[in-house]
Amino acid sequence: xxxxxxxxxxxxxxxxxxxxxxxxxxxxxxxxxxxxxxxxxxxxxxxxxxxxxxxxxxxxxxxxxxxxxxxxxxxxxxxxxxxxxxxxxxxxxxxxxxxxxxxxxxxxxxxxxxxxxxxxxxxxxxxxxxxxxxxxxxxxxxxxxxxxxxxxxxxxxxxxxxxxxxxxxxxxxxxxxxxxxxxxxxxxxxxxxxxxxxxxxxxxxxxxxxxxxxxxxxxxxxxxxxxxxxxxxxxxxxxxxxxxxxxxxxxxxxxxxxxxxxxxxxxxxxxxxxxxxxxxxxxxxxxxxxxxxxxxxxxxxxxxxxxxxxxxxxxxxxxxxxxxxxxxxxxxxxxxxxxxxxxxxxxxxxxxxxxxxxxxxxxxxxxxxxxxxxxxxxxxxxxxxxxxxxxxxxxxxxxxxxxxxxxxxxxxxxxxxxxxxxxxxxxxxxxxxxxxxxxxxxxxxxxxxxxxxxxxxxxxxxxxxxxxxxxxxxxxxxxxxxxxxxxxxxxxxxxxxxxxxxxxxxxxxxxxxxxxxxxxxxxxxxxxxxxxxxxxxxxxxxxxxxxxxxxxxxxxxxxxxxxxxxxxxxxxxxxxxxxxxxxxxxxxxxxxxxxxxxxxxxxxxxxxxxxxxxx
Amino acid sequence: xxxxxxxxxxxxxxxxxxxxxxxxxxxxxxxxxxxxxxxxxxxxxxxxxxxxxxxxxxxxxxxxxxxxxxxxxxxxxxxxxxxxxxxxxxxxxxxxxxxxxxxxxxxxxxxxxxxxxxxxxxxxxxxxxxxxxxxxxxxxxxxxxxxxxxxxxxxxxxxxxxxxxx
Numbered sequence: 178x179x180x181x182x183x184x185x186x187x188x189x190x191x192x193x194x195x196x197x198x199x200x201x202x203x204x205x206x207x208x209x210x211x212x213x214x215x216x217x218x219x220x221x222x223x224x225x226x227x228x229x230x231x232x233x234x235x236x237x238x239x240x241x242x243x244x245x246x247x248x249x250x251x252x253x254x255x256x257x258x259x260x261x262x263x264x265x266x267x268x269x270x271x272x273x274x275x276x277x278x279x280x281x282x283x284x285x286x287x288x289x290x291x292x293x294x295x296x297x298x299x300x301x302x303x304x305x306x307x308x309x310x311x312x313x314x315x316x317x318x319x320x321x322x323x324x325x326x327x328x329x330x331x332x333x334x335x336x337x338x339x340x341x342x343x344x345x346x347x348x349x350x351x352x353x354x355x356x357x358x359x360x361x362x363x364x365x366x367x368x369x370x371x372x373x374x375x376x377x378x379x380x381x382x383x384x385x386x387x388x389x390x391x392x393x394x395x396x397x398x399x400x401x402x403x404x405x406x407x408x409x410x411x412x413x414x415x416x417x418x419x420x421x422x423x424x425x426x427x428x429x430x431x432x433x434x435x436x437x438x439x440x441x442x443x444x445x446x447x448x449x450x451x452x453x454x455x456x457x458x459x460x461x462x463x464x465x466x467x468x469x470x471x472x473x474x475x476x477x478x479x480x481x482x483x484x485x486x487x488x489x490x491x492x493x494x495x496x497x498x499x500x501x502x503x504x505x506x507x508x509x510x511x512x513x514x515x516x517x518x519x520x521x522x523x524x525x526x527x528x529x530x531x532x533x534x535x536x537x538x539x540x541x542x543x544x545x546x547x548x549x550x551x552x553x554x555x556x557x558x559x560x561x562x563x564x565x566x567x568x569x570x571x572x573x574x575x576x577x578x579x580x581x582x583x584x585x586x587x588x589x590x591x592x593x594x595x596x597x598x599x600x601x602x603x604x605x606x607x608x609x610x611x612x613x614x615x616x617x618x619x620x621x622x623x624x625x626x627x628x629x630x631x632x633x634x635x636x637x638x639x640x641x642x643x644x645x646x647x648x649x650x651x652x653x654x655x656x657x658x659x660x661x662x663x664x665x666x667x668x669x670x671x672x673x674x675x676x677x678x679x680x681x682x683x684x685x686x687x688x689x690x691x692x693x694x695x696x697x698x699x700x701x702x703x704x705x706x707x708x709x710x711x712x713x714x715x716x717x718x719x720x721x722x723x724x725x726x727x728x729x730x731x732x733x734x735x736x737x738x739x740x741x742x743x744x745x746x747x748x749x750x751x752x753x754x755x756x757x758x759x760x761x762x763x764x765x766x767x768x769x770x771x772x773x774x775x776x777x778x779x780x781x782x783x784x785x786x787x788x789x790x791x792x
Numbered sequence: 793x794x795x796x797x798x799x800x801x802x803x804x805x806x807x808x809x810x811x812x813x814x815x816x817x818x819x820x821x822x823x824x825x826x827x828x829x830x831x832x833x834x835x836x837x838x839x840x841x842x843x844x845x846x847x848x849x850x851x852x853x854x855x856x857x858x859x860x861x862x863x864x865x866x867x868x869x870x871x872x873x874x875x876x877x878x879x880x881x882x883x884x885x886x887x888x889x890x891x892x893x894x895x896x897x898x899x900x901x902x903x904x905x906x907x908x909x910x911x912x913x914x915x916x917x918x919x920x921x922x923x924x925x926x927x928x929x930x931x932x933x934x935x936x937x938x939x940x941x942x943x944x945x946x947x948x949x950x951x952x953x954x955x956x957x958x
Contacts, residue, residue, distance in 0.1 A: 245822050246812040246916070273808075280823060356835060384821025394816070401918065415805075466838035470807035475918035477805035481838040499836035 178388040179241030179706035180204060185283050185305055187298060189372050190231060190290030194305050199284050204241075205708055206791060208715075211267045212682035212722040214238035214256040214285055218265075219725060221287075224732035228258040228364070229346060229371040231291035237278065237337070237377065238286075240684025241706045244279030244385040244472075247397045248404055249686035251276045251472025253360075260364030260371075261348045261540065261595050262614045262638040263733060265726045268351065268365045269642070269681060270337075271471030271479075272358030277335040280381025292373040295344075299329060300379045310375040315341060317533045318353045319496065325378050336378040340535025342583035343370035347593035349540035349616075350583075357502025357532040358471065358479075363615060363637050364595075366535050393704035400689075400697045401475050407692035409652065414478035414688065415468050419506035420450035422619075422647075429651055429660060430754020431624030432510065433617065435517045435569050436546040437610050437743075440621045440751045444519025448509050452521055459485045464521055466500050476688060480504060482525050490526040490576045497529050504528050507641070510619035511542025516549060516575055523572035527579040534583025540595055543616035545578050547596035547608050548588075556603045563587040607744050613638035613735065622742065622761040623751040625650050627658070627666040629761035630770060633740045634670065636726035642687055644673030654691055661755065663762040667770035675719035682722060721790040724774075724782050728792065737780035740767060794868045796927035797904075797911060799842050803921035806833055806840035813916035817907055826895065828904040829913045829922075842922055844913070845870070845891040845904040853903070856886035867909060868927075874900045 186195045200217075207213040214236040226232045235257035242250040253275025259266030278286070281300050295314035296307050313321040318340040326332050335355055342350035343366030350366030351359040360366075387393040404410040413421045426432050427445040434442040446452060453465040462485065470477035482503025484491050491497040504512075504525055512524045531538040545567075551557045552567040559566065563581075565588060567574045581589025591599055596609035596616055610617045615638025622629030627646035632639040641647070646669055650660035658665060676695055680687050683702055695712035703710040730739075746761045771778060775786030782792075811827035819826045829844035851870045854862040861876035862883065872892075879899040883892045892903040904911075906924070914924040 246809060246816065248809075248918075276808075276824075280825060382823070382825035384815065384819055384823030384826070386821045390816070390820070405918065468805055469835075469838075469840070470805035472808055473812065474805075474807050475809065477807060477919075481835070483838070500838040501836065 178386055179245070179702075180209065180284050181279060181282050181385070183283055185286045185300065186289070187286060187305070187307070188289045189292035189296065189307070189374060192292070192307055194307070206718065207722060208679065208682035208702070208718055209240035209284065210238045210243070210252065210254050210682050210684055211256065211269070212678060212718065214254065215265065215267065215722065215725060215729075217285075217287065218256050218258075219729045222258065224258075224729050225734065226258060228260045228263060228368055231372070233258050233368060233371075235288045235365065235368050235372070236285050237288070239275050239279045239284055240682055242701060243684035244276040245387060245397075245684075245705060246394070246473065247685060247701050247705070248401045248475040249471070249473060249689050250684050251474065252684050252686055253278060254681065255352055255360040255365045257365055257368045258733070259615075259637060260346065260367035262363050264363075264613050264638055264735060265636050265729045266363035266365055267637060267681070268360035268362050269687075270352070270354055270358050270360040271474070271686060272335070272355030273472045274335040274337050274354035274358075274379065275684070276472040277379045277381050279385055280383055281379050282381060282383045286377065288372060288374060291371065295373045295375055297325065297374065297376040297378065300377065302380070302382055313375055314344060317341065318535055319356060319533050321376055322356060325376060329378065331380055334378045334380045336376050338376040338535070339366045339369045339374075340533060340583055342535040342593070343367055344375075345583070345585040345593065346370050347536060347582060347585065348595045348598070349537040349544070350535050351537045353532055353535050359532070359537070361537045362539065362640065387705040388707055389704045393701065396700040396704045400693060400701055403697055404475055404689060404692050409654070409691040410476045410689065411692075414476050414691070417450035417454070418468065418478045418480045420453060420480070420504060420509055422506045423449035423509060424451070425651065426620060429624055430751060430756045431621045431651075431660070432514055433610070433619065433621040434514050436515060436543075436550040436608065437617070437621060437745055438550070439753070440624050440756060441754050442514035442517075444517070445514060447519040448504075448513040448521050448524055453480070453482065453504065457485055457522075459487065464525060465503060471686070474686065478688060484522050484525050484529070488522040488526065490523050490572070496533065497526055501529055502532055507619050508538035508542070511539045511546075512575065514619075515542055515546040517569035518572045518575050519570075520572040523576055527575055530579040530583070536579075536583055539618055540616045541579070541582060541592070543610055544592050544596040544599060545575060547600050547610065548578075548592060550608050551600065551603050551605065554605075556605060561588065610743055610745070611639055612742065613739055615639045620647055621751070621756075622746055623759050624754065624756035625660045626663050626762055626766075627660070627669055629742055629746065629763045630666055630670045630766045631673075633742055633763055633767065634674075634770060636723065636730055642677070644670045644677055645687070645690075646670060646673055648691065652691070655694060661759060663765045667766050667773050670770060671773050674723050675716055677719070678722040679715040679719035682718070717790070721792060724786065724790055724792055727782060728787070731781060737778075740780055794927045795906075795909075795924055796847065796930055797844065797906065797914060798923045798925050798930045798933075800921050800933070801839060801841040803919045804831060804840040804842055805919055806831055807918065809916040809918060810842055810913035810922055813912035817912045818902070826902070828902060842913075843891070846889070847906065852886040852888065853883035853892045856882045858882060865908075867906075869906050869908065870903070871905050872901055872903055874898070877901055
């Protein structure tokens with residue numbers, strides 16, 4: 178109930194497919210998706226494994242609420258050792274793929290080994306097959322999606338695909354499903370590419386059952402009402418998407434600008450949600466056409482946009498002339514504010530390219546930003562960039578970089594390394610705005626102090642989706658804390674990290690937590706799944722998952738030294754805005770955080786902590 | 793008063809809650825493949841369209857059925873009687889809209905029966921894209937939009953243009 182109880186194990190080296198029952202004893206301890214698949218991964222791989230070698234595994238995992246009527250119950254995650262970070266990776270995606278996998282009858286697919294030649298998988302109910310991908314290797318996500326559906330005469334398939342970026346093992350390449358939803362971060366696409374696996378296409382006609390149907394419908398109905406009545410999930414997100422944050426974060430002085438040189442962007446309004454919904458001067462049309470929901474989602478924050486056909490970036494490029502996935506806040510920031518580009522149409526075009534080629538727009542934008550700073554400092558020149566005038570604010574340069582990176586052509590090959598390797602190559606690793614090799618998302622930790630600790634301690638490298646304390650520090654959810662203060666932040670970060678790990682393991686979307694707490698989520702899990710699932714138990718389960726990920730990273734070679742921030746954020750004070758004069762107070766927060774976690778001063782979980790959590 | 797499902801595709805976000813509700817009521821499990829209502833995704837045009845049986849007054853499925861397994865109730869609802877259906881699928885050919893379909897696991901056909909008067913899809917729809925209303929007034933909302941525009945002298949945007957979506 179909730180779970181299908183079945184796993185598909187595909188060995189690409191041998192070309193074998195096996196089925197096995199889900200370990201229900203582990204499901205009780207780790208729930209599903211992020212937690213449960215990470216348990217499988219840490220049991221099965223050596224933490225020191227080369228992420229791009231055949232001994233790394235990757236798991237496509239659903240949660241027990243995936244494919245149910247719970248709002249947002251359509252998520253799936255890809256769990257592996259990250260190509261960008263060498264740390265544990267778990268990249269979460271919406272769209273319809275996760276629910277379809279569940280309807281096909283599977284909780285997860287474990288992919289092992291490396292195929293001798295490019296292949297793709299089809300999973301049609303209980304029939305799984307490996308097919309030659311020779312004809313789509315080298316093709317874009319969009320073309321491959323179309324080709325596979327035609328080849329199998331099934332337009333109802335939902336497909337997760339790597340673009341050419343994943344094939345070329347761009348270190349922050351992603352896995353795209355349903356054309357523009359993505360398991361985006363940490364280079365999970367490169368891992369898939371290293372296995373010569375182009376795509377997984379699924380089609381399911383089985384049902385998902387729950388433990389107590391009437392109680393489940395009641396719990397999900399009540400929870401949907403909470404989402405509907407909440408200002409963020411009921412109005413802000415459906416109307417403006419995550420882009421509702423652009424002006425808010427800019428005013429808070431926490432909008433990283435030009436590779437975090439500044440904390441406010443003068444062009445923020447030009448690339449905001451409001452700009453997307455206002456008719457353009459050029460053709461009188463709006464950039465934003467509509468919102469879209471992922472499977473089962475009653476929030477519907479997704480953006481569907483259309484670029485002005487006369488815009489320079491898409492002239493003679495008809496593949497970008499139709500509507501497709503538009504800018505989320507993170508992409509608009511990384512591609513826009515962080516590069517100093519305020520051309521909304523160019524950012525939308527680059528976002529389309531990221532979906533088409535399979536690039537994480539956060540790490541891509543942040544890497545271009547770092548390269549722009551290197552260029553500004555004269556550490557790289559037009560000779561390095563192949564003639565690109567890589568100035569901050571240049572939409573032309575940004576577009577050119579996007580077109581080269583997925584294909585690993587020219588300077589794009591260097592951009593595909595990510596900011597840390599790129600900046601290290603040119604002698605300035607300090608200019609990479611990253612933790613554990615993964616680039617920051619869209620919140621400057623001088624203006625939102627808790628996010629500094631969030632980034633430094635995130636198990637998958639810098640990330641906002643591991644503990645979104647922005648909720649508390651800026652939006653006042655569940656209660657307002659001072660974004661400029663460090664007091665109380667270690668406990669806040671820990672609580673957010675543990676709760677988020679539980680939410681990610683359920684099959685629900687973390688965006689629900691703008692309105693929901695575990696008190697709203699636990700009754701839904703409890704009505705769907707065997708066993709008792711209280712909010713307290715889910716919190717404990719989240720803490721267990723967090724520590725399991727931490728132990729994996731420690732064994733992979735990470736130490737307390739890696740729980741750090743780039744020097745800029747802890748030594749260069751913010752120049753303007755509410756945080757003017759402040760740096761991030763990580764050193765004040767980290768020891769207390771370790772203590773609260775039950776870890777040693779070196780950031781290692783103590784034996785008492787591990788046994789308390791049944792690890 | 794005959795009631796009908798009124799579908800405003802402009803309000804649909806593609807969340808498929810209608811399909812989940814339908815399959816749960818009809819099959820006892822969440823299974824969109826068995827839903828009587830389906831949402832179609834025209835993503836390059838930014839449109840999502842729920843579609844199901846409109847309960848034709850003169851129902852071709854009913855007329856084509858060789859064993860009279862489809863009947864009309866007092867509310868005008870066309871109902872498939874599973875005990876009579878022989879799974880010949882002639883009705884699936886006869887229906888011009890494709891809204892009667894074969895269910896291989898039961899060997900019978902399935903179609904929307906408006907949950908016999910309280911359709912679960914309309915109840916589950918979070919955006920009001922699917923409502924259950926007086927069939928004689930189904931078009932009034934659209935008329936009102938056009939009338940409003942006529943009143944203000946603008947006819948460049950109809951209720952079905954993407955820009956009018958909420």
